[in-house]
Amino acid sequence: MKTLLIFGSKTGGTTKIVKTIQKRIGMENCDLVDLNDNPKPSLEIYNIIVIGGPIYAGKLLASVQKYISENSRELLTKPLAIFTCGMNEPNYQSQLENAFPENLKSHSFYRGTLGGEYDFEKLNWFERFMVKSISGIKTSMQHYKMEEIDRLVNQISEIEKSHKDIENT
Template sequence: MRTLIIFSSSHGTTEKAAQLLKKQLNGEVELINLKKLSNPPLTDYDSVILGSSIYAGSVKSKVKQFIKQNQKSLMTKHLGLFLCCMFEGEKAEQQFETTYPKELREHSKANGLFGGEFMVSKMNFIERQIVKKVAGVTSDVSKINVEEIERFAKKLNA
């Protein structure tokens, strides 16, 4: 089985989660960052996994654009969807629902909330000020949920 993990990442957290996921999946797995290739072809893949982060309270625009251009094709694939965000519980679920259309969420074989990070060391001045004010964070914080990534991979491998 050939799998394509497509993601968009501001400071590398979603890419890190995609790399961790890749190690857990069976078969041939390829990673594509939408910053480098905005509309990769899906025809050669049996499975497609789409991942995004929440940045400044919103999903990455490249992910929104990709979904808009490829939703019909995604509905023909073995699909997985994941989100990296710092919220947990109901707030994280709301962000997931806002990120991915209902039709894709219902079609996907695995949906995952992989946690998130505040990589203050990679942020510009304005980003650091916003994170400090909104979340009270002044240094790097990682809450990547490795167990959730493993659970997600097991669902897709089944």
């Protein structure tokens, strides 16, 4: 069974999180597609699709939004997990709600926010200023939600297991 993890990332935080998920699922069972490198990946050979990206100023990264709006019909044909990354924990739920259309949310077997990071070296002066004045954070920091990453990986393993059980009957 193969999983495709489709994502976007501006400063590399989401890339680190999806690579962790790929290692946990198993490199041979999971491919990654960065929409920056490949804006129209083929889903054909995959059994499970995971899609998500970071939140900036309350909104899902534009490249991920665009992919979703242009490909939602195809996404609805496979078991689907949707995720966001972000640092504003009090808004995780509402940001996740707003990031994806209703049909994808109700179709998905997993919805969650996986945390994120501030990498001050990759932010421009205005972004650094915004982060400092809104959150009070002054240096790079990571805040990964390991329990959410575990929950996603476990749910994918459950689907893989039930697929194997069906194959063996």
